[in-house]
Amino acid sequence: MTPLMDVRDLTKTYGARIGCADVSFRLYPGEVLGIVGESGSGKSTLLNCLAGHLPPDQGEVIFDTRAEGPRDVLAMSEPERRMLGRTDWAFVHQNPRDGLRMRVSAGGNVGERLMAVGARHYGEIREQALDWLDRVEIAGERIDDRPAAFSGGMQQRLQIARNLVTGPRLIFMDEPTGGLDVSVQARLLDLLRSLVRQMGLSAIVVTHDLAVVRLLADRLIVMKDGNVIETGLTDQVLDDPQAPYTQLLVSSVLQV
Numbered sequence: 001m002t003p004l005m006d007v008r009d010l011t012k013t014y015g016a017r018i019g020c021a022d023v024s025f026r027l028y029p030g031e032v033l034g035i036v037g038e039s040g041s042g043k044s045t046l047l048n049c050l051a052g053h054l055p056p057d058q059g060e061v062i063f064d065t066r067a068e069g070p071r072d073v074l075a076m077s078e079p080e081r082r083m084l085g086r087t088d089w090a091f092v093h094q095n096p097r098d099g100l101r102m103r104v105s106a107g108g109n110v111g112e113r114l115m116a117v118g119a120r121h122y123g124e125i126r127e128q129a130l131d132w133l134d135r136v137e138i139a140g141e142r143i144d145d146r147p148a149a150f151s152g153g154m155q156q157r158l159q160i161a162r163n164l165v166t167g168p169r170l171i172f173m174d175e176p177t178g179g180l181d182v183s184v185q186a187r188l189l190d191l192l193r194s195l196v197r198q199m200g201l202s203a204i205v206v207t208h209d210l211a212v213v214r215l216l217a218d219r220l221i222v223m224k225d226g227n228v229i230e231t232g233l234t235d236q237v238l239d240d241p242q243a244p245y246t247q248l249l250v251s252s253v254l255q256v
């Protein structure tokens, strides 16, 4: 099977400081990969390099595009990468404010993504926006409200609807449940898990919360000081960690 994403020797430094070093992995269609590690281990750097938000110093990110098959994302032009970001990819930020347009209505937030990929029929766009609000458990009567009038959990669900409405193949998530109350987190995780399964989505999820990857991820990458120190199936890594650092992480001795 062709990997959806094939990452080879990805390295990013900030001056003398290592962001991430020599990271390689393959992500297959329909798979959810979790990236875990304590604060400063390089998770966000890696995610941002993968998603084209940050230029790495070296390495390759080969993505199996819907339109043209496998392409090196890093060798793409900026407009090509931006197009990928609107079609095959989605990015869910930790803070919904970074992923939503706060002055635009909930329906507009979802609908403008459809318009960005060519939808023009107002009635159909509104219908799809309503359908997506329903799928993320936001009442249709809130369609004309701005996200500022929503709770944190609702904003995050709206961000997810805005990201998924165009049917991406890969969704990047940066601490998707961070900053939410525990009960709200659980509901959001349930929703994310069922959407990912229903849509057969692939995902790369960065989190310091092992409960998030336990529920969402098929496979894990454990990072420390910018390096990958352990990989494997989620249950295997969490139930029988091999690296001493992972053992500490799992036993919650480390402050993550």
Ligand SMILES: Nc1ncnc2c1ncn2[C@@H]1O[C@H](COP(=O)(O)OP(=O)(O)OP(=O)(O)O)[C@@H](O)[C@H]1O
Pocket (backbone or CB within 6 Å): 014, 017, 018, 019, 020, 037, 038, 039, 040, 041, 042, 043, 044, 045, 046, 208
């Ligand atoms: N813009 C930057 N300039 C300089 N150093 C940076 C920058 N961004 C990250 N770093 C450094 O790169 C390393 C990895 O940071 P990164 O933010 O990727 O870790 P993280 O695992 O995502 O941490 P957190 O969970 O706290 O977000 C750290 O040593 C950090 O200080």
